[in-house]
Amino acid sequence: MTGGVGYDETAAGPVAGGWKAGVNVPWTVSWTGEQHFDLGISRDFPGLVDLVQTEKVGEGAPRFRAMHVSRHRAGMARLLCHVCGRPTDKRDRYLFPVQSGGMAILPDERLRYAGNVPPVHKACARVAAGACPHLRGAGAEAVAWPVEASRLMPRTDVIPGMESLARTLPVNLRIVFSCYRLFGPKFSAMVGEMRRRAGVDI
Numbered sequence: 160m161t162g163g164v165g166y167d168e169t170a171a172g173p174v175a176g177g178w179k180a181g182v183n184v185p186w187t188v189s190w191t192g193e194q195h196f197d198l199g200i201s202r203d204f205p206g207l208v209d210l211v212q213t214e215k216v217g218e219g220a221p222r223f224r225a226m227h228v229s230r231h232r233a234g235m236a237r238l239l240c241h242v243c244g245r246p247t248d249k250r251d252r253y254l255f256p257v258q259s260g261g262m263a264i265l266p267d268e269r270l271r272y273a274g275n276v277p278p279v280h281k282a283c284a285r286v287a288a289g290a291c292p293h294l295r296g297a298g299a300e301a302v303a304w305p306v307e308a309s310r311l312m313p314r315t316d317v318i319p320g321m322e323s324l325a326r327t328l329p330v331n332l333r334i335v336f337s338c339y340r341l342f343g344p345k346f347s348a349m350v351g352e353m354r355r356r357a358g359v360d361i
Protein backbone atom coordinates (compact mmCIF):
# COMPACT_ATOMS: atom_id res chain seq x y z
CA MET A 160 0.00 0.00 0.00
CA THR A 161 1.12 3.50 -0.63
CA GLY A 162 3.22 4.86 2.14
CA GLY A 163 1.94 2.50 4.79
CA VAL A 164 3.80 -0.02 6.86
CA GLY A 165 2.07 -2.57 4.67
CA TYR A 166 3.03 -6.19 4.96
CA ASP A 167 3.09 -7.48 1.40
CA GLU A 168 0.26 -9.96 1.02
CA THR A 169 1.83 -11.34 -2.13
CA ALA A 170 4.94 -12.34 -0.16
CA ALA A 171 5.17 -15.18 2.32
CA GLY A 172 2.00 -17.05 3.29
CA PRO A 173 0.90 -17.42 6.88
CA VAL A 174 3.51 -18.81 9.24
CA ALA A 175 2.85 -22.04 11.12
CA GLY A 176 -0.05 -21.26 13.41
CA GLY A 177 -1.52 -18.76 10.99
CA TRP A 178 -1.95 -15.03 10.99
CA LYS A 179 -2.45 -13.37 14.34
CA ALA A 180 -3.29 -9.71 14.95
CA GLY A 181 -0.59 -7.96 16.96
CA VAL A 182 1.88 -10.79 16.29
CA ASN A 183 2.40 -11.10 12.54
CA VAL A 184 -0.49 -8.89 11.44
CA PRO A 185 -0.50 -5.24 12.52
CA TRP A 186 -3.51 -4.30 14.63
CA THR A 187 -4.47 -1.61 12.10
CA VAL A 188 -4.75 -4.04 9.17
CA SER A 189 -8.29 -5.04 8.17
CA TRP A 190 -9.59 -8.61 7.86
CA THR A 191 -11.91 -10.11 5.26
CA GLY A 192 -14.55 -10.63 7.98
CA GLU A 193 -14.68 -6.90 8.61
CA GLN A 194 -16.00 -5.66 5.29
CA HIS A 195 -19.15 -3.94 6.55
CA PHE A 196 -19.39 -0.18 6.88
CA ASP A 197 -21.67 2.37 8.48
CA LEU A 198 -21.66 6.11 9.16
CA GLY A 199 -21.40 7.86 12.53
CA ILE A 200 -20.97 11.35 13.93
CA SER A 201 -17.24 12.01 14.05
CA ARG A 202 -15.70 12.10 17.51
CA ASP A 203 -12.41 13.48 16.23
CA PHE A 204 -13.65 15.90 13.57
CA PRO A 205 -16.62 17.99 14.77
CA GLY A 206 -19.15 18.63 12.04
CA LEU A 207 -18.03 15.71 9.89
CA VAL A 208 -19.27 12.15 9.59
CA ASP A 209 -16.98 9.16 10.02
CA LEU A 210 -16.95 6.05 7.89
CA VAL A 211 -17.21 3.32 10.53
CA GLN A 212 -16.00 -0.22 9.86
CA THR A 213 -17.24 -3.40 11.59
CA GLU A 214 -14.70 -4.67 14.14
CA LYS A 215 -14.00 -8.41 14.08
CA VAL A 216 -10.23 -8.63 14.40
CA GLY A 217 -8.92 -12.01 13.32
CA GLU A 218 -12.02 -13.08 11.40
CA GLY A 219 -11.20 -14.41 7.93
CA ALA A 220 -7.86 -13.45 6.42
CA PRO A 221 -5.83 -10.27 6.84
CA ARG A 222 -6.02 -7.71 4.04
CA PHE A 223 -2.53 -6.32 4.35
CA ARG A 224 -3.05 -3.62 1.76
CA ALA A 225 -6.11 -2.17 3.47
CA MET A 226 -6.03 -0.43 6.81
CA HIS A 227 -9.11 -0.91 8.97
CA VAL A 228 -10.80 2.50 8.72
CA SER A 229 -11.93 2.77 12.36
CA ARG A 230 -8.81 1.26 13.98
CA HIS A 231 -6.56 3.41 11.79
CA ARG A 232 -8.44 6.57 12.81
CA ALA A 233 -8.36 5.57 16.51
CA GLY A 234 -4.64 4.84 16.25
CA MET A 235 -3.91 8.17 14.57
CA ALA A 236 -6.12 10.19 16.94
CA ARG A 237 -5.26 8.51 20.24
CA LEU A 238 -1.72 7.45 19.36
CA LEU A 239 -2.36 3.72 19.68
CA CYS A 240 0.35 1.41 18.37
CA HIS A 241 -0.03 0.36 14.73
CA VAL A 242 1.35 -3.10 15.55
CA CYS A 243 -0.23 -4.06 18.90
CA GLY A 244 -3.05 -1.51 19.32
CA ARG A 245 -2.03 -0.52 22.84
CA PRO A 246 -1.50 3.15 23.84
CA THR A 247 1.97 4.56 23.27
CA ASP A 248 3.65 6.58 25.99
CA LYS A 249 5.50 9.71 24.80
CA ARG A 250 8.80 8.08 25.91
CA ASP A 251 8.08 4.98 23.83
CA ARG A 252 6.53 6.29 20.60
CA TYR A 253 8.22 5.88 17.20
CA LEU A 254 7.46 6.07 13.48
CA PHE A 255 8.96 5.23 10.09
CA PRO A 256 8.77 8.61 8.34
CA VAL A 257 10.91 7.61 5.35
CA GLN A 258 8.90 4.50 4.54
CA SER A 259 5.43 5.91 5.18
CA GLY A 260 3.51 9.10 4.59
CA GLY A 261 4.81 11.93 2.44
CA MET A 262 5.73 15.58 2.28
CA ALA A 263 2.73 17.90 1.93
CA ILE A 264 2.95 21.37 0.42
CA LEU A 265 1.04 23.91 2.51
CA PRO A 266 -0.77 26.86 0.88
CA ASP A 267 2.23 29.07 1.73
CA GLU A 268 4.46 26.54 -0.10
CA ARG A 269 6.21 25.29 3.04
CA LEU A 270 6.79 21.55 3.13
CA ARG A 271 5.43 19.54 6.04
CA TYR A 272 5.69 15.85 6.75
CA ALA A 273 2.26 14.20 6.63
CA GLY A 274 2.25 10.88 8.48
CA ASN A 275 -0.47 8.35 7.66
CA VAL A 276 0.45 5.43 9.93
CA PRO A 277 -0.15 5.34 13.71
CA PRO A 278 2.91 5.33 15.98
CA VAL A 279 4.66 2.17 17.15
CA HIS A 280 6.36 1.12 20.38
CA LYS A 281 10.13 0.62 20.12
CA ALA A 282 9.73 -3.15 20.60
CA CYS A 283 6.88 -3.26 18.05
CA ALA A 284 9.00 -1.25 15.58
CA ARG A 285 11.65 -3.97 15.84
CA VAL A 286 9.05 -6.67 15.15
CA ALA A 287 7.70 -4.70 12.17
CA ALA A 288 11.17 -4.01 10.75
CA GLY A 289 11.86 -7.75 10.76
CA ALA A 290 8.45 -9.01 9.60
CA CYS A 291 7.42 -6.45 7.00
CA PRO A 292 9.06 -6.99 3.60
CA HIS A 293 8.65 -3.29 2.75
CA LEU A 294 10.52 -2.15 5.88
CA ARG A 295 13.05 -5.01 5.81
CA GLY A 296 13.97 -4.30 2.19
CA ALA A 297 14.52 -0.63 2.96
CA GLY A 298 16.62 -1.28 6.07
CA ALA A 299 14.14 0.96 7.85
CA GLU A 300 14.95 2.54 11.18
CA ALA A 301 12.32 3.85 13.53
CA VAL A 302 12.57 7.52 14.48
CA ALA A 303 11.41 8.89 17.84
CA TRP A 304 8.06 10.68 17.64
CA PRO A 305 8.77 14.41 17.95
CA VAL A 306 8.03 16.50 21.03
CA GLU A 307 6.87 19.21 18.60
CA ALA A 308 3.09 19.10 18.19
CA SER A 309 1.39 17.45 15.23
CA ARG A 310 -2.12 18.10 14.02
CA LEU A 311 -4.72 15.46 13.14
CA MET A 312 -6.25 16.18 9.73
CA PRO A 313 -9.27 14.49 8.08
CA ARG A 314 -9.34 13.13 4.54
CA THR A 315 -12.74 13.17 2.89
CA ASP A 316 -11.58 11.94 -0.50
CA VAL A 317 -12.35 8.30 -1.28
CA ILE A 318 -9.64 5.78 -0.38
CA PRO A 319 -8.47 3.94 -3.52
CA GLY A 320 -10.31 0.61 -3.63
CA MET A 321 -13.38 1.99 -1.85
CA GLU A 322 -14.99 3.60 -4.90
CA SER A 323 -17.89 1.14 -5.08
CA LEU A 324 -18.63 1.58 -1.37
CA ALA A 325 -18.45 5.37 -1.80
CA ARG A 326 -21.13 5.22 -4.50
CA THR A 327 -23.59 3.81 -1.91
CA LEU A 328 -23.03 6.68 0.56
CA PRO A 329 -25.04 9.94 0.74
CA VAL A 330 -23.58 12.59 -1.56
CA ASN A 331 -24.48 15.54 0.67
CA LEU A 332 -22.22 14.56 3.58
CA ARG A 333 -18.52 15.19 4.10
CA ILE A 334 -17.42 11.73 5.12
CA VAL A 335 -14.06 11.07 6.79
CA PHE A 336 -12.49 8.12 4.98
CA SER A 337 -9.09 8.51 6.52
CA CYS A 338 -6.84 10.89 8.39
CA TYR A 339 -3.21 11.87 8.75
CA ARG A 340 -0.99 13.94 11.02
CA LEU A 341 0.66 17.10 9.85
CA PHE A 342 3.96 17.40 11.72
CA GLY A 343 5.69 20.60 12.77
CA PRO A 344 8.37 22.53 10.84
CA LYS A 345 11.41 21.19 12.73
CA PHE A 346 10.50 17.52 12.45
CA SER A 347 9.34 18.04 8.84
CA ALA A 348 12.72 19.53 7.90
CA MET A 349 14.51 16.54 9.45
CA VAL A 350 12.25 14.04 7.69
CA GLY A 351 12.62 15.89 4.39
CA GLU A 352 16.39 15.55 4.69
CA MET A 353 16.14 11.85 5.63
CA ARG A 354 13.91 11.21 2.62
CA ARG A 355 16.25 13.08 0.30
CA ARG A 356 19.23 11.03 1.53
CA ALA A 357 17.26 7.81 1.12
CA GLY A 358 16.26 8.81 -2.41
CA VAL A 359 12.56 8.71 -1.53
CA ASP A 360 10.26 10.89 -3.59
CA ILE A 361 9.07 13.98 -1.75
Ligand SMILES: [Zn+2]
Pocket residue numbers: 240241242243244245279280283
Ligand atom coordinates in the same frame (compact mmCIF):
# COMPACT_ATOMS: atom_id res chain seq x y z
ZN1 LIG B 1 2.98 -1.80 20.18
